[in-house]
Amino acid sequence: xxxxxxxxxxxxxxxxxxxxxxxxxxxxxxxxxxxxxxxxxxxxxxxxxxxxxxxxxxxxxxxxxxxxxxxxxxxxxxxxxxxxxxxxxxxxxxxxxxxxxxxxxxxxxxxxxxxxxxxxxxxxxxxxxxxxxxxxxxxxxxxxxxxxxxxxxxxxxxxxxxxxxxxxxxxxxxxxxxxxxxxxxxxxxxxxxxxxxxxxxxxxxxxxx
Amino acid sequence: xxxxxxxxxxxxxxxxxxxxxxxxxxxxxxxxxxxxxxxxxxxxxxxxxxxxxxxxxxxxxxxxxxxxxxxxxxxxxxxxxxxxxxxxxxxxxxxxxxxxxxxxxxxxxxxxxxxxxxxxxxxxxxxxxxxxxxxxxxxxxxxxxxxxxxxxxxxxxxxxxxxxxxxxxxxxxxxxxxxxxxxxxxxxxxxxxxxxxxxxxxxxxxxxx
DNA sequence: GTGTCTATTGACGTCACGTCAATAACAGGC
DNA sequence: GCCTGTTATTGACGTGACGTCAATAGACAC
Numbered sequence: 001x002x003x004x005x006x007x008x009x010x011x012x013x014x015x016x017x018x019x020x021x022x023x024x025x026x027x028x029x030x031x032x033x034x035x036x037x038x039x040x041x042x043x044x045x046x047x048x049x050x051x052x053x054x055x056x057x058x059x060x061x062x063x064x065x066x067x068x069x070x071x072x073x074x075x076x077x078x079x080x081x082x083x084x085x086x087x088x089x090x091x092x093x094x095x096x097x098x099x100x101x102x103x104x105x106x107x108x109x110x111x112x113x114x115x116x117x118x119x120x121x122x123x124x125x126x127x128x129x130x131x132x133x134x135x136x137x138x139x140x141x142x143x144x145x146x147x148x149x150x151x152x153x154x155x156x157x158x159x160x161x162x163x164x165x166x167x168x169x170x171x172x173x174x175x176x177x178x179x180x181x182x183x184x185x186x187x188x189x190x191x192x193x194x195x196x197x198x199x200x201x202x203x204x205x206x207x208x209x
Numbered sequence: 210x211x212x213x214x215x216x217x218x219x220x221x222x223x224x225x226x227x228x229x230x231x232x233x234x235x236x237x238x239x240x241x242x243x244x245x246x247x248x249x250x251x252x253x254x255x256x257x258x259x260x261x262x263x264x265x266x267x268x269x270x271x272x273x274x275x276x277x278x279x280x281x282x283x284x285x286x287x288x289x290x291x292x293x294x295x296x297x298x299x300x301x302x303x304x305x306x307x308x309x310x311x312x313x314x315x316x317x318x319x320x321x322x323x324x325x326x327x328x329x330x331x332x333x334x335x336x337x338x339x340x341x342x343x344x345x346x347x348x349x350x351x352x353x354x355x356x357x358x359x360x361x362x363x364x365x366x367x368x369x370x371x372x373x374x375x376x377x378x379x380x381x382x383x384x385x386x387x388x389x390x391x392x393x394x395x396x397x398x399x400x401x402x403x404x405x406x407x408x409x410x411x412x413x414x415x416x417x418x
Numbered sequence: 419g420t421g422t423c424t425a426t427t428g429a430c431g432t433c434a435c436g437t438c439a440a441t442a443a444c445a446g447g448c
Numbered sequence: 449g450c451c452t453g454t455t456a457t458t459g460a461c462g463t464g465a466c467g468t469c470a471a472t473a474g475a476c477a478c
Binding site for chain 4: 051056148
């Protein structure tokens, strides 16, 4: 019987190890099966060690979100601040949507875990809703409002509500397509997803062709 | 000290009482706070009695869904089977959307609970996804496909994927608006929500005006 | 080698769960 | 009214995951 000697790491190293273990876990199994024990066995540390770095598993996924949320935000920023003439607006929008979708392709399972966890825990819901979704809604709403005033988009649209509907659609549809660990879409399927999102945004905001 | 005498009910009566208690609970607090004990105190029965009628709380919400899912399905059926000429298609769609939205106004918290529970439990996810969402997607997809072939809707649309995106958008947006027990929208806000959903569906499928 | 600091963990109490044998309310026969 | 069989109901139990804390033992300074 070997002594299974303990190891001792620097705090940030252990913390990164836990975050990496959580991410790896979520690449294989859904959040509902993620237990503190299940994450910690992948680090070689004991379960109680977890609580030296995170309050609970909701805190953990919240921290995972921090590494991804910024990406989504940075990308849509281009469209938000882009020029205000008709043809260009559409192109910039399409580019922003592609970039945002790409983030979901890469971090799908993590984002899915956050969305699931938002249903479990009030703090995660708060961070997800107001730290990500509502910020995107506000940004998109501002842009739509500007385009309506510029006459590029139709006046029947309620900017804020249209923004919310489109953002929620995109979030949900992308989670459905890329958030499930067990089902990775093919390149062809992914292209259909991207195309559909673009079609709906463009047709809603700028009309056909 | 009075004897707190037990009462004895007929099975279906007890079962209905539990379902009613669950629904009442969800009108006040979110699913994540719903415990078996918390539901059963509202019935005057003990916690173990619950397990004579339901396997667990996920079984409970699944049963709640049965009383609502049919409504959503019946309503969209009209649009699905409606006539295939341009002007009429749009009107029938709008009517179907209003009816479906109305179901969310009435049963919002219950539907929200199911959606949350789908993140908790694989069986609920199965029922929700394949028993409700995917059935709606299939129905809507069929209709879109027909409209595309009839030349009413644009050929760029991928019927199946467009259906999925629109259904998920509508589900999510309506849950966001009407699924939170604590925040009931005013009549004005509700009208903005309905209008936005219609606008996106109509503009996507049939183009502007 | 000795001592300090702190990362790590074994052991504990809690909470909600799901089960089961025991209990007692009701229905029906007399 | 009394007895009796059926079954709705529950007290008591074992389980699994949680979050805490005092005790343990690496790592580094000297």
